[in-house]
Amino acid sequence: MDWNDTAEQAGFRREVRSLIETRLPGRYREMAAHGGPGERAWEFDRKSPDPVARDAATAWHRALAERGWVAPHWPKEYGGAGLTAMEQFILNQEIARSGAPHVGGSGLAMLGPTIIMHGSEAQKQKYLPPILDGEVTWAQGYSEPGAGSDLASLQTRAVRDGDDFILNGQKIWTSGAHAADAIFALVRTDPEAPKHRGISFILIEDIHAPGITVRPLIDMGGRHYFNEVFFEDVRVPVANLVGEMNRGWYVGMTLLDFERSNIGGAVGARRSLERLLAVIRADPELRARVNASPVRHEIAQRFVETEVMYQFSLRVISIQNRGQLPNDEASMSKLYNSELSQRIAQTAMQAMGLRGNLLEGDESSAARMYIGTVPATIRGGTSEVQRGVIATRGLGLPRG
Ligand SMILES: Cc1cc2nc3c(=O)[nH]c(=O)nc-3n(C[C@H](O)[C@H](O)[C@H](O)COP(=O)(O)OP(=O)(O)OC[C@H]3O[C@@H](n4cnc5c(N)ncnc54)[C@H](O)[C@@H]3O)c2cc1C
The missing domain is CATH 2.40.110.10 (Butyryl-CoA Dehydrogenase, subunit A, domain 2)
Known part of the structure; x- marks a missing residue:
């Protein structure tokens, strides 16, 4: 199997990259360089008392809206991008890679598709446009x-x-x-x-x-x-x-989990690891210490696991491409991704030593990551719940 982009996919990827290069506001570039904008940055910026934050949220939404890319997973007739599953994957992958925030929040990710599936015509007319326009979250x-x-x-x-x-x-x-x-x-x-x-x-x-x-x-x-x-x-x-x-x-x-490929998670895991490597490479003393300790192998192991996470995402996409709904595959992807994020954070703490405890400055990312990934295995269905789904739906075991 060839994992590389087809010529068409490569063209689409170039388009997305070019939009990000030319239109992603400086505020989000800056945040991406220091560990990413954080979840729901766009939603919080929209309501921020700081005009720079509000302008960034508006400008980034407008840039995506001009291309019709605000709602990659909605059908075209409701203002969605009408992209194939693979194009959605590429768009999400490039957005995650750049560290740009997602726009639209739960309205776009969850409620919109639910109204499209279950809502009346009047509800579609009333609720979908303000979600798309970024007016209502x-x-x-x-x-x-x-x-x-x-x-x-x-x-x-x-x-x-x-x-x-x-x-x-x-x-x-x-x-x-x-x-x-x-x-x-x-x-x-x-x-x-x-x-x-x-x-x-x-x-x-x-x-x-x-x-x-x-x-x-x-x-x-x-x-x-x-x-x-x-x-x-x-x-x-x-x-x-x-x-x-x-x-x-x-x-x-x-409504639960319309974006099931978790490609954001796969890219995020790789970015966290790359950030850790950048900090280690920039500091000769740290580099020498890491190289002389078993943490070196731990980092290599995490790298392998990020590669596995990509395969989970691609598997979900291939299911969607066949017009089917991922089920226990989505649970596996969520479970693996959330636990991987915590393992990477633990490895980062090991690698950084006492400096990993700092909550300020550029080195703070390990500590923040460590704290920030705790909820990953609780939200959106705990790891125990996901394992239950895999056991019953994936393996056909009786309910516990
Ligand atoms: C960061 C974050 C954001 C969230 N955002 C939202 C939101 O916007 N809206 C919203 O509605 N909710 C939200 N949640 C809530 C989230 O959905 C719940 O926390 C989650 O479903 C777990 O429920 P609980 O906290 O009540 O834990 P419980 O269900 O009480 O679980 C406690 C423990 O028991 C285990 N357990 C429970 N049942 C079983 C079982 N059948 N088999 C084995 N073990 C089991 C769990 O795995 C867990 O370890 C959010 C949570 C977090 C952490």
């Missing part, structure tokens, strides 16, 4: 204090009152809710039904509506990234249900 209100891996145990209630629902309850770990305009949520509409069958999928168009409180949660890296979201007698029109009432579980599940 959405938070994902799934997890609750008692419902994470066992999401179907969620308790947030939506009680019908005329043409509205009245919502009461709490969501937790809601990424980016403090910078979002709106939130989509899974809510319980029938408490008597078996737990998967009493859930509905609802769109809450204004996260600042009366009765909604967004409270920050500060993570172990000191970042304000996720939040708690409380609903107290919040009115939401019945028209905002996506799909049928009490069938929201199935709507909600199609």
Whole structure:
């Protein structure tokens, strides 16, 4: 099998690189040179008090929009790029390689494709254009204090009152809710039904509506990234249900992980390793120490593993290219990628020695990576949950 680009793919790759070279704002180049812009940088920049950050977010969105590349995975009729799976792969690969931030957030990655699949025509007309234009960003209100891996145990209630629902309850770990305009949520509409069958999928168009409180949660890296979201007698029109009432579980599940190839992860892993090597090469003393220790082999091993991660991504892409949906393959890719990111961070800490503990300056990337990769094996389905999926769907073992 030839892993190289075809002539057409190489041409497309050149186009993408040229856009990044000419249009990626200086702010993001600068961030990329120092470990990357961080997750949701575009969403946070959009709402930043700093005009430079706001302008960068607008300019990068505009550059992609002019090429029609804002939504590579949406069908063309809804404003998507209409790219083949391989072109999407190349676009994502080049964006990840350059360290440019993704635009559009959860609205673009998850909600848009879900509305396209399950929404009414009126919902498509109303909600898709503002997501594409970067005017409205959405938070994902799934997890609750008692419902994470066992999401179907969620308790947030939506009680019908005329043409509205009245919502009461709490969501937790809601990424980016403090910078979002709106939130989509899974809510319980029938408490008597078996737990998967009493859930509905609802769109809450204004996260600042009366009765909604967004409270920050500060993570172990000191970042304000996720939040708690409380609903107290919040009115939401019945028209905002996506799909049928009490069938929201199935709507909600199609939404998980639309970008399944994890190519961002594969490229990110390689970039982290390259950054580590650059720091080691630039410092003769460090280089001598690493060369004289078993960490040298550990780094080589991590390099091999980044290559394996590419193969996982390519496998998922080849499944998509055949018009099929990856299933346990996506779980394998997520599992391997998240655990690899943590192994690379551990290797970086080993290689850097005591300097790896510094949280300031250019050397800080090891410590930040170490802290920053902890959530990778929790979010989007924990490693245990992924292994469960692989065991049952991939290997046909009985449910645990
Ligand atoms: C950075 C980050 C961002 C997030 N963003 C969002 C967001 O935007 N929106 C949102 O809704 N949620 C979000 N989450 C929440 C995330 O989806 C949950 O944390 C995750 O599903 C795990 O649920 P939990 O935290 O309740 O842990 P639990 O489900 O309580 O799990 C605790 C432990 O038990 C293990 N466990 C649970 N069930 C099983 C089982 N069946 N078999 C074996 N082991 C099991 C788990 O693997 C884990 O080790 C985010 C989480 C993180 C870390």
